[in-house]
Amino acid sequence: MSQAPSPFVRAALDAATAVPPSGIAWLDAARRENLESLAETGLPETRNESWKYTPLRALSQRAFSLADTGVANSLAVDPASYALPGVDGSRIVFVDGVFRADLSSLEGGEGVSLAPLGVALEAQPEPLRFALANRYRRGAADAFAHLNAALATDGVVLQIANGTDVARPVNVVHVSSGSQADTAWHVRVLVDVGQGSRVDVVEHFVSLGDAIQLGTVVADIVVREGATLGLVILQDASASTTLIRRNHVRVEAKAAATVHALELGGALVRHELTTELVGDGARFDSRGVFALSGRQHVDTQLEVRHNARDTTSDALWRGIADGRSRGVFRGAIVVAEGADGSDASLSNKNLLLSAQAEIDTKPELEIYADEVKAAHGATIGQLDERSLFYLRSRGIPLAQARSLLTLAFCRAALESLPNEALREHLGDLLVAHLPTGPSDALVTSAQ
Amino acid sequence: MNESENMTRDVAAPVRDNAEVVEALNRRYEAGFVTDIESDSLPPGLSEDIVRQLSAIKGEPEWMLEWRLAAYRHWLTMPEPDWAKLDIAPIDYQSVSYYSAPKAGPKSLAEVDPKLLETYEKLGVPLHERARLAGVAVDAVFDSVSVGTTFRKELAEAGVIFCSMSEAIREHGDLVRQYLGSVVPTGDNYFAALNSAVFSDGSFVFIPKGVRCPMELSTYFRINAINTGQFERTLIVVEDDAYVSYLEGCTAPMRDENQLHAAVVELIALERAQIKYSTVQNWYPGDENGVGGIYNFVTKRGDCRGADSKISWTQVETGSAITWKYPSCVLRGDRSVGEFYSVALTHHRQQADTGTKMIHIGKGTKSKIVAKGISAGRSSNSYRGLVKIEKGADGARNYTQCDSLLIGKKCGAHTFPYMEVKNPSAIVEHEATTSKISDDQLFYCLSRGIGEEDAVSMIVDGFCKQVFRELPMEFAVEAKKLLEVSLEGAVG
Numbered sequence: 001m002s003q004a005p006s007p008f009v010r011a012a013l014d015a016a017t018a019v020p021p022s023g024i025a026w027l028d029a030a031r032r033e034n035l036e037s038l039a040e041t042g043l044p045e046t047r048n049e050s051w052k053y054t055p056l057r058a059l060s061q062r063a064f065s066l067a068d069t070g071v072a073n074s075l076a077v078d079p080a081s082y083a084l085p086g087v088d089g090s091r092i093v094f095v096d097g098v099f100r101a102d103l104s105s106l107e108g109g110e111g112v113s114l115a116p117l118g119v120a121l122e123a124q125p126e127p128l129r130f131a132l133a134n135r136y137r138r139g140a141a142d143a144f145a146h147l148n149a150a151l152a153t154d155g156v157v158l159q160i161a162n163g164t165d166v167a168r169p170v171n172v173v174h175v176s177s178g179s180q181a182d183t184a185w186h187v188r189v190l191v192d193v194g195q196g197s198r199v200d201v202v203e204h205f206v207s208l209g210d211a212i213q214l215g216t217v218v219a220d221i222v223v224r225e226g227a228t229l230g231l232v233i234l235q236d237a238s239a240s241t242t243l244i245r246r247n248h249v250r251v252e253a254k255a256a257a258t259v260h261a262l263e264l265g266g267a268l269v270r271h272e273l274t275t276e277l278v279g280d281g282a283r284f285d286s287r288g289v290f291a292l293s294g295r296q297h298v299d300t301q302l303e304v305r306h307n308a309r310d311t312t313s314d315a316l317w318r319g320i321a322d323g324r325s326r327g328v329f330r331g332a333i334v335v336a337e338g339a340d341g342s343d344a345s346l347s348n349k350n351l352l353l354s355a356q357a358e359i360d361t362k363p364e365l366e367i368y369a370d371e372v373k374a375a376h377g378a379t380i381g382q383l384d385e386r387s388l389f390y391l392r393s394r395g396i397p398l399a400q401a402r403s404l405l406t407l408a409f410c411r412a413a414l415e416s417l418p419n420e421a422l423r424e425h426l427g428d429l430l431v432a433h434l435p436t437g438p439s440d441a442l443v444t445s446a447q
Numbered sequence: 448m449n450e451s452e453n454m455t456r457d458v459a460a461p462v463r464d465n466a467e468v469v470e471a472l473n474r475r476y477e478a479g480f481v482t483d484i485e486s487d488s489l490p491p492g493l494s495e496d497i498v499r500q501l502s503a504i505k506g507e508p509e510w511m512l513e514w515r516l517a518a519y520r521h522w523l524t525m526p527e528p529d530w531a532k533l534d535i536a537p538i539d540y541q542s543v544s545y546y547s548a549p550k551a552g553p554k555s556l557a558e559v560d561p562k563l564l565e566t567y568e569k570l571g572v573p574l575h576e577r578a579r580l581a582g583v584a585v586d587a588v589f590d591s592v593s594v595g596t597t598f599r600k601e602l603a604e605a606g607v608i609f610c611s612m613s614e615a616i617r618e619h620g621d622l623v624r625q626y627l628g629s630v631v632p633t634g635d636n637y638f639a640a641l642n643s644a645v646f647s648d649g650s651f652v653f654i655p656k657g658v659r660c661p662m663e664l665s666t667y668f669r670i671n672a673i674n675t676g677q678f679e680r681t682l683i684v685v686e687d688d689a690y691v692s693y694l695e696g697c698t699a700p701m702r703d704e705n706q707l708h709a710a711v712v713e714l715i716a717l718e719r720a721q722i723k724y725s726t727v728q729n730w731y732p733g734d735e736n737g738v739g740g741i742y743n744f745v746t747k748r749g750d751c752r753g754a755d756s757k758i759s760w761t762q763v764e765t766g767s768a769i770t771w772k773y774p775s776c777v778l779r780g781d782r783s784v785g786e787f788y789s790v791a792l793t794h795h796r797q798q799a800d801t802g803t804k805m806i807h808i809g810k811g812t813k814s815k816i817v818a819k820g821i822s823a824g825r826s827s828n829s830y831r832g833l834v835k836i837e838k839g840a841d842g843a844r845n846y847t848q849c850d851s852l853l854i855g856k857k858c859g860a861h862t863f864p865y866m867e868v869k870n871p872s873a874i875v876e877h878e879a880t881t882s883k884i885s886d887d888q889l890f891y892c893l894s895r896g897i898g899e900e901d902a903v904s905m906i907v908d909g910f911c912k913q914v915f916r917e918l919p920m921e922f923a924v925e926a927k928k929l930l931e932v933s934l935e936g937a938v939g
Binding site for chain 1: 854856858859861863875
């Protein structure tokens with residue numbers, strides 16, 4: 001970049017000097033290279049198509065230092081802050097990006113290997129080399145992937161051996177302390193689900209305070225032949241947290257991955273979910289809801305790439321924007337040449353509840369094969385007046401009728417979650433987040 | 448109906464036996480022939496001098512020259528857009544000749560060079576006869592200068608002005624000055640700026656208050672001289688309570704070098720006015736290896752300035768090597784309506800990136816988009832659309848439907864709709880599907896004794912029906928034939 005780096009980038013470069021060398025030559029080299037790439041590219045601008053609706057001007061002017069590991073290590077955390085019903089398997093907890101052995105329980109039974117990245121690197125660094133050193137090379141990633149690769153010193157390594165059926169969901173918890181103002185934390189996640197295995201993973205983001213923080217998570221997930229992965233993401237961070245997350249899911253032949261995402265919190269949240277169906281007969285289902293209010297800005301970028309024959313994808317996403325919030329959704333389906341027999345569908349429906357809120361949605365189809373079925377639909381609108389009228393004619397007050405219908409609108413995305421206790425809990429969380437009173441704009445439009 | 452049948456070219460005759468199918472497979476562009484008449488052209492290249500010369504040749508007033516120069520200076524500062532899903536070889540703007548006029552310079556139809564009339568004959572557009580029979584006034588643009596305008600008298604009686612842009616600049620300067628560039632400003636985009644600097648001619652339509660234009664207005668464009676870009680400028684102004692239906696059709700002779708075409712069309716609808724703008728675009732698409740073909744970079748925009756006004760775009764795009772075109776509606780007036788109906792067909796190595804923009808500003812504004820894309824061969828066909836609901840557009844409503852049909856394994860069909868909504872009482876809906884011609888449908892037709900090519904063209908016709916029925920009848924017939932011709936050799 002010809003111009004001077006932004007305060008954001010400068011702070012990241014400064015922060016890198018505080019990262020202790022890993023002692024692994026290739027890893028340190030990769031970190032340096034990513035740092036250089038970050039300095040070169042800078043934060044993406046809205047001229048960049050992928051960031052068209054998410055301006056980073058304000059973020060680029062903020063300087064984040066690395067969260068203090070001493071503080072993160074000693075912070076008292078009440079396990080109740082992240083406890084979830086129906087989630088009782090092994091657990092790995094990070095506080096401001098620092099692994100907390102005292103809060104985690106890594107034992108997951110036979111065939112399940114759950115370890116913090118730091119420990120995995122000490123034990124056997126070589127198997128992780130490709131993911132950590134080669135995955136995000138120059139030009140193949142944006143500023144945040146480089147930032148994460150340069151500064152993430154800890155993370156999750158989850159490996160499920162071939163043919164293992166993991167009965168209880170694995171829980172990954174990211175706690176933002178909310179007490180270290182203007183600090184950033186970075187976590188790297190690597191998941192490998194072995195052939196014919198089955199596992200559920202619940203990823204949970206929580207905040208304990210309101211200090212302004214940035215968190216980045218970069219996850220690479222492989223679902224091997226015939227395996228099944230269920231991933232649930234609950235993002236309930238504080239309204240002062242900025243979260244940039246990238247999930248890359250690779251689904252091999254006859255394997256299936258399902259994602260359920262519930263986005264409730266955060267100030268500025270970006271979630272990139274890219275799935276590649278690389279083996280014949282692979283399947284990917286995604287379901288998601290965002291419910292926004294205040295000045296929240298949540299940007300979901302879903303991309304499903306059908307690269308093999310007879311692959312299937314189904315996506316159902318719902319969004320609600322109230323207050324002065326802005327919801328952004330991009331749902332791209334790409335069917336590569338030769339991916340015959342692909343069947344792809346995507347539905348994105350949004351409710352715009354306030355005159356100051358905005359929703360930008362962009363479903364895309366890129367099709368290079370002819371034996372395919374691909375369809376998408378997107379809507380932005382309000383609650384159906386006839387349904388409202390029906391409920392009111394049955395004696396249900398307007399406000400209650402409204403929240404009932406809004407909940408029904410969102411729940412469609414959660415209904416397919418098999419973990420009943422968790423599903424109920426997510427539904428309750430959603431109710432608590434939905435706007436309670438009727439907003440003025442709705443009353444006028446209903447008249 | 449007779450006229451329409453006359454327009455039919457032999458190629459459209461149903462293909463029945465194998466020999467004919469084989470022949471059809473290798474058929475070259477039907478309308479590809481070069482009329483051999485001398486042209487009076489400016490030397491290739493673009494500079495302020497060229498712009499001045501062009502303006503001088505056309506005898507334009509000072510303000511027009513200044514307008515062109517301002518556009519040219521702005522164009523110099525702009526980068527060429529590269530966001531579309533198009534693979535474009537670099538264009539050398541200095542190798543293009545920016546003006547060419549038929550040398551004969553006829554003043555009326557009677558004086559028109561017989562060779563020119565022959566050209567129209569080959570295209571099935573015998574100006575003087577058919578126009579009258581079909582009740583269509585034709586302002587035929589041959590390369591860049593209008594050579595004949597019919598029905599002037601009848602239109603004049605109704606108070607309608609329908610003439611070439613050059614003439615409008617000379618004789619209706621005030622009107623042109625008031626409206627030109629008010630919808631597509633000179634610096635709007637790269638190609639609009641280029642057009643503003645060097646546009647050679649085009650059509651001007653003015654429908655005064657309360658007048659329903661007594662006939663459909665039509666212009667046939669042709670590109671003729673080698674290496675001359677065609678830079679058309681069309682301006683249609685429809686005053687309060689008036690109505691016009693405008694038809695635009697294009698064919699171009701065969702070329703081996705890419706020709707540049709950058710047109711600008713501006714529509715202005717005042718209170719309760721209605722404009723229906725229909726296009727059949729059949730520029731030379733290049734041969735089956737993608738050699739030659741027109742580069743078609745068009746900026747079309749309608750401004751529903753008055754309340755309760757309506758602008759409707761209908762297009763059938765089968766030609767051009769590259770199509771970059773987004774006919775748009777700015778729905779400024781309360782309760783104004785915008786419509787976009789499109790069939791875009793690409794074959795061989797054609798590339799199309801086309802769609803629309805509906806900008807809802809006024810209250811209760813409505814828009815409807817129906818886009819049908821058909822890709823065959825090794826072509827790439829993208830729909831790119833924007834529906835934007837601004838804060839004040841209470842009760843705005845949009846419905847969009849995009850369907851793509853794939854014929855063959857090597858083509859691509861893409862959909863990039865953008866929806867931006869800032870008003871909570873608006874409703875925006877988008878639906879899109881992509882599929883190939885279903886085996887069931889094909890099997891059904893075959894079992895009824897219908898040949899494969901005919902079956903495909905029937906199915907394609909059904910796929911496009913929603914759009915075709917928006918076209919005026921002669922156009923609908925021509926459009927159907929065009930699809931059949933364009934799709935030949937796509938099956939099998």
